[in-house]
Amino acid sequence: MVVKCFEDAGLPAGVLNDIPGTGPEVGAALSAHDGVHMITATASVPAGQAIMRAAAGNLKRLSLELGGQSPFLVLDDADPAEAAAAAARRSFSNMGQICIAVNRIIVSRGIHDRFVEALVAETRKIRLGHGVEPGISYGPVLNESVRTRTARHLDDAVARGGRLLVGGTIPRGGLYDKGFFYEPAVVDQVPEGALATTEETFGPLAAVQVADNDDHALRIANSLPFGLAAYVFSGDLERAWLIAERLEAGAVGVNVNDTTELQAPFGGWKMSGIGRELGPEGLHAFLEKKHIKLRLGRM
16 A cells, blocks of 8 residues: 555656565565665564575675664663653553564662662553553554563563563453453563573563663673664763763664654664664665766877
8 A cells, every 4th residue: 555655646667666475485586686786674683694695696785674682771860760661661662562672671779679660650550452442552462472472581581580570461351352462561680691681572571680880781781792772861961971872782862762763874783783774874875886087188
């Protein structure tokens, strides 16, 4: 329907094509095709690696926005209620099924208790149900595999010493039996190495970790091979800016829980991708630069 709208608006035939596929075959064929000169894709890390391998035959250019494992740093001078509201929103928006969703919340020890109390209160406000009903916050997750993965990450965190503070159950009865619903969960004191702190859950789970100081928080945040988005909350903008500069991520939100702007480049570091979307940089990626050297006059 979107492609049809472009055609109705006068876009020449063949400029934009919708090629549906039920498996990886279509993507693999396009990635290797000599007539395709550039590929941009939003995908998982394994899918991005497969695209790179298929595209290597003719060295086509790539812009890949791949998976992340976004940290949310709360420094000890942050407003705990403000930071908790922002963390809950970015952890559970679209039931955590967003590439820049918060996965790890790294809280300074001095503010930990107040922040966690506020985060649990924010999470308890969330109402699941049908999106057209008043007061409903979120609906179901995409499918059963999301619930299974989220539950596996939660169980692993608890088995390693984490404390489940709220959520983590499947609601039953009525509307809940007609969709893949899952109560947003907060697990505190999740150790490094747990699945929830090393893999992308892509579901409604917020894992809280404790940091002794700024350097410790940065070490935790930068310890993974991912670097799509990161967030830092602080009452001191200069301090937050210094943290933001040291975070290994393609985009950092300072006292905000979103990192995307249409006019700004978006993309990841490390295993979270190559190239940039949006902004001038995103447009320039589709242009081939050419240098023409010309002599004027006769020798």
